Amino acid sequence: MSSDTRFDPASADARWQTAWEEAQTFRADSDSPKPKSYVLEMFPYPSGRIHIGHVRNYTMGDVLARYKKATGHEVLHPMGWDAFGMPAENAAMEKGVHPGGWTRANIEHMKAQLKRLGFALDWSRELATCEPDYYGHEQALFIDLYEAGLVYRKESEVNWDPVDMTVLANEQVIDGKGWRSGAEVEKRKLNQWFLKITDFAEELLEGLGSLENWPEKVRLMQENWIGKSKGLEFSFDLSNGARLPVYTTRPDTIFGASFVAVAADHPVAQGIDSDEARAFIAECKKGGTTAAELETAEKLGFDTGIAAKHPFTGADLPVYIANFVLMDYGTGAIMAVPGHDQRDFEFATKYGLPIPRVVAPSVEDAGTPFDGEAEAGDGVIVNSDFLDGMDVETAKREIIRRIEEQGRGEGKTVWRLRDWGVSRQRYWGTPIPFIHCESCGVVAAPKDSLPITLPEDVDFQTPGNPLLRHETWKHVDCPKCGGKAERETDTLDTFVDSSWYFLRFASQPADKPFDAEEVAKWLPVEQYIGGIEHAILHLLYARFWTRALAHMGQIEVKEPFASLFTQGMVTHETYSRKEGGKTVYYAPDEISREADRALLSADGGEVEIGRVIKMSKSKKNVVDPDTIVDSYGADAVRWFMLSDSPPERDLPWSEAGIEGCSRFVHRLWRLFGAYEPQAGGKDKALDRKTHQAIAAVAEDIEALGFNKAVARIYELTGAVEKAAPSASRSAAIRTLVQLVAPMMPHLAEEAWADMGMEGLVADAPWPAVDPALLVEDEVTIAVQHKGKLRDTLTAPKGASKEDLEAMALASDKVQRSIDGAEVRKVIVVPDRLVNIVT
């Protein structure tokens, strides 16, 4: 065998990638009798190039998929493209290319990049959300949701860029100006499509409890996002004869209410007919919403002159318009209790309103003044008539009971979660399959007219949505009455596309979105892997769609992702120096890195080595997967992605690190070259290490502890290198090939073939563990005196407590430490340690 030649990834990688493709090694068979395993990584947006973060994500999924296959599972490990979105339209505007052409070219390029990394993907199920054979089914599902009452239209405010004539997402509004045009952004009211995710708020919240294999962090983020709160909604009678409903989570503090406040958008505020009021409302709307602005924003109010009658005391409370009250939460109006809410406290302080205490640590503290801030905590109710002496929870129940008795309001649950606005005034998205008819109104497109495809002949040089001014596409006959009608020109939010793609991977019938039986075979996804940035929106929307489809009886499964793993980012140090007062960043390939300094290759000047941070174009600390695969081969890159850092933490990229990985690839290759199948003789110690490694690597992969699996493999490698030739050693080498196969599949196939083994290592079953070899027959016992290590001794496994104690006391080092003191107690942990207490 070729022990004298170096492993050559440049030829081996492609050769094995072709072999897998020809043998259809990773094609998922739905009819297989094996247990099914669906491994999925979040599909990428085809931006143009694979990012190193993708490589880490897909390598993790790949190791798991290959391991699952080796352990007897039928594995579904697909890949697709989240292909609609704004960057394609931006490219169209900047480069004059068609978004479709741009996107499809990107997909081709990125697919080739992924193939170079040797991922065990079932490419026969590849899909792209921008193709009619995907989005046409999405249109059908959208109509189903409409018919199930989960879709509605509502007038709603958007950010409008008057120059680009387009709607902007909140992130595209910078300091009140459009990110691209720089024009002052206007608020516009448009009729928009919404999905009733709030119908599922309770279910989505409760469902989190069943997701034991999701990170606690993600579950908490979703819980907060859904934001359930229980309280009381009740109405004040106003001095102008109207009734004003307010919402509170602290009905127990109702006797502490000293004023009432409404949002600037509230009808009560809008109804005040004075220039001052209008000016104040306009001022409120100008306020920014960034964290810093909110932190420092002063509480401002405007006294409407209206009075609200307290439902129990009958007192007249002033009604203010306040800048800190939000129109879209609760009723847009509050009862303000300054003593027990910090915002109300600040407001009351500023406007000289009373700050009564109605909750105190004890009854004796009823008169204690406040110490500069509100007390929102628990306690006993005081100064509150019939509530006095009650605890907070009892008082809440009592007030709700009395208010309900009066018919003035009721206990109510309020959600922070809003319905999901899915309308986008864009071209490059799924056309919303509805038609506006002059006489019939909004009419769903007939299912047999789907897919409603995007017109190709569009122009991006004129600002605005090209669909809106596309005369032939836009005008259609009404499906109901046959009269003149127009297509909906909005397209769907791209989060809709990614809310059901995992169902389409399971089966891809031409005539329907998915086959329910196939979905039942594969779903839920056994392991979903992706970035933490999708913790809320994508994962919540996907959960919502799955539940909505289950609700409509289309599928059985209620939660799409049984286990979720959120991987860390790939980071890199930065290189920069001051040039003419400006910090200029340099890319890693412009730098020659020495042990403790970095030099710019171009002029040999020293540059500053900056913090290890997320790779970004502006800091130029990016590495290109293609370049490193060219230099080191796919296996070294994959190995690096798995080594060192725990997968949920950030992984610092380093040149030294990848070189170390590359060295290990060649080191293994040399070891595999030393395979001598004819060698005889047993090496029991090595057998033990081999079997312990098999068990440990399996356990680590199943727990996604790839860094630990890697360390185990290093250890076994070292042991095999040191061992003399024997049958045990040959077996260890074969095992090692299989253990590294999920991580370094190309090297493993090459070695497997060179060793004359049958078939592909990718098809070989995971090596069996002999449980008898997992236990040592000799163990090292730690001997402590007063809790500190004094000596270690070797004892047979399972030695009795008495024997261990005797052996420990016989040790010179231990006796020296005891130094004649009386032994009061000896603690013996069998097979582990002896602790002597004096």
Next chain:
RNA sequence: GCGGGUGUGGCGGAAUGGUAGACGCCGGGGACUUAAAAUCCCCUGUCCUUUGGACGUGUGGGUUCGAGUCCCACCACCCGCACCA
């Protein structure tokens, strides 16, 4: 402000309450070589009076025969949400 996470050598990190620093990187020394690359071997937490010993897992307490691990308080950094009544 609310919620969550993290803190261990020069670095990335191991460690069911039981020998802290596995494994890798960096660094040092050596072998091979005319030389280099590649490879191999050894050393590599700090300190001391070095056949030994003391200290050591952000800080301060506590529980325990024994604490990186459990409990309490605090500090630092990171992430998410945020005038959500």
